[in-house]
Amino acid sequence: MVTLLLSLVIIYQGERYEIPEVSGYVNVADLQEVIGFSTRWDREKKFLYIKKNMELKLMPDNTFFEAGKEVYQLSKPMKLIEGKLMLHRETLPELLSLLTGEEFFEKGGTIYAGRNVNVLGVDIEEKKGVTKVKIKIKGNLRFYYEGKDTLWKLTIFDAVPTPGMVLIPKGFVKKVKMEEKENYILFTFVIKDGNKDVDVRKDKDAIIFEVKEREKREIKTIVIDAGHGGKDPGAIGPSGLKEKYVTLDVAKKLAAILKRKGFNIIMTRTDDTFIPLKERTRIADEARADLFISIHCNAVPKRKKKEVKKGVEVYFLSAAKTDWERAVEARENSSIEFEKTNSVPVPELEYILWDLAQNIFLEESSELAIAIQEELCKTTGLYNRGVKQANFYVLRLNYMPAVLVEIGFISNPHEAKLLKSSSFREKIAEGIARGIERFIREYEKKY
Ligand SMILES: [Zn+2]
Incomplete structure (x- = not known):
């Protein structure tokens, strides 16, 4: 038998090492000098323990070995030759990678330590x-x-x-x-x-x-948010009707209907109190509610007083696309001006990141908006202005579909009269409730 006397080159931490190699096998003790690991030989059980970043356990003539708690297999086993424990060069990249947590690889007969394996x-x-x-x-x-x-x-x-x-x-x-x-x-x-x-x-x-x-998702808890309140009156109609009163009464009526149907209802306000926009979303997120419905009255901007607009719009959160959507967004977000301590607008970028993360609820929010829009118009006979989208602070919720309902134009004398009537407000609440129920039927079919 011809024994080939060669040497194996290892490039490790920028240094070049040459260690003797016999028929492809190198001495563990020689490797130890290069890599700097500790060894322990259990003479009785014939286990060799090698430890650096991780501990390996090998046996002579056995291709299986342990690293951590995992079992691996070598292409060639460790050998005990003339009292020396020898490893085959083919097995070194894998063994040394596991041992050190660094990446070892072989190229053209030389063994290199590369980047750190993570x-x-x-x-x-x-x-x-x-x-x-x-x-x-x-x-x-x-x-x-x-x-x-x-x-x-x-x-x-x-x-x-x-x-x-x-x-x-x-x-x-x-x-x-x-x-x-x-x-x-x-x-x-x-x-x-x-x-x-x-x-x-x-x-x-x-x-x-x-x-x-997929978990069965049920809608049980609904947050009803009456727009404005306290020092923030919202929009004011031609005869002095304040948005904050209309929204509170519709919210209460809607809450009563939904409670009768067995839903758990949380209201952001139940009286004429000022609640900051951030506080409204916090209440909903903290309750881990399933839906968020914000109720508002629409109005044309003061400088366009002569313009008569009518009808219902339901919004979900997204970037406003039209001038009208931007105008409504600005008006409803202006409640933030009443917040003395928190008047810094959320930077655009933060909103975009938020938006991307919440994609799943965006889709569901738009479906909820469509259902409420259609049922509300059907029930009240109000003009259908279509589902809209805008970046409302109050709709920036983390865990649930959320919409903002503009139940009619308080700036329009005819609609202001309707909004002033308690029985008409009852109809509005009924229409919104039907929309919510329709959404839930479709939603629960999906999950
Ligand atoms: Zn409003």
Whole structure:
């Protein structure tokens, strides 16, 4: 038998090392001098423990070894030759990567230590109808995810995965793929069926991608927000009728109807008090309510007093697109001027970020707006001005669909007369309630 006497070159932390190699095998003691790990040899059980960033447990002539609590397999086992523990050069990139948490790779016969590995492994587990993909990471990595129905993508920035990671789909995760890009890695998940809830979050030392059966969502708690109040009268009609009185009475009537139907109702105000816009959204978010309905009266701007407008508009939160939407937005947001301590407008950027994060409720908010718009016009006979969108402070809610109902023009003498009548306000409340119920029927069918 011919024994080849060669040497193995390792480039580690900028230094070049040459260690003797016999038929592809190198001495663990030589490696130890280069890498600087600790070893412990259990003579009785024939276990070799190697420890640096992680502890490895190997046995001579056994291709299986342990790293942390995981079992891995080598292409060639460790050997005990003439009293020396020897590892095959082929197995070094994997072993040293696991041992040090740095990425080792082989190129042209030389072993290099590359960038620091910070994605340590991926576990996919299935438990009680929940599939959890646990991407174990080191440090604080930024990530971004997007997806719909069966296809989801997760990007982790500045990520360096352990070489040779194996991804085995399980449970609701039908397919999983990882691609290494220049400075990020991209996971693509294919989910069984499209009707699952997906949640992605940062856990301790891991990014968790979780898939579970969609929870049945029920609408139980509704926040009714009577616009304006106290020192903020809102718009004022030609005969002196104040918006704040109309909105409060409609809100109370609507609350009574919905309570009779078994809903849990929270009102942002029940008397003539001034409530800041932020406080209104806080009440709703804190109650983890399911719907938010803000009630207002419309008006033409003072400088256009002669213009006569009529009818109903229901708004959901989005960027205003028309001049009219911007005018209504400015008027309803102007309540903020009554807030002495909190008069700084929310910067545009913050709004945009908020908007993007809340996409799911935007869609539902627009559906709620359509249902209320149609039912309210049907019930009252008021003119249908169509669903609109604007950036109202009071609709910036985190956890629920939200709409703002402009129940008619207080600036229009005919509609002001209607708004002054208690029986007409009852009709308005009835129309809004029908819209809410119609939305709930459609919504609960979806979930
Ligand atoms: Zn208003």
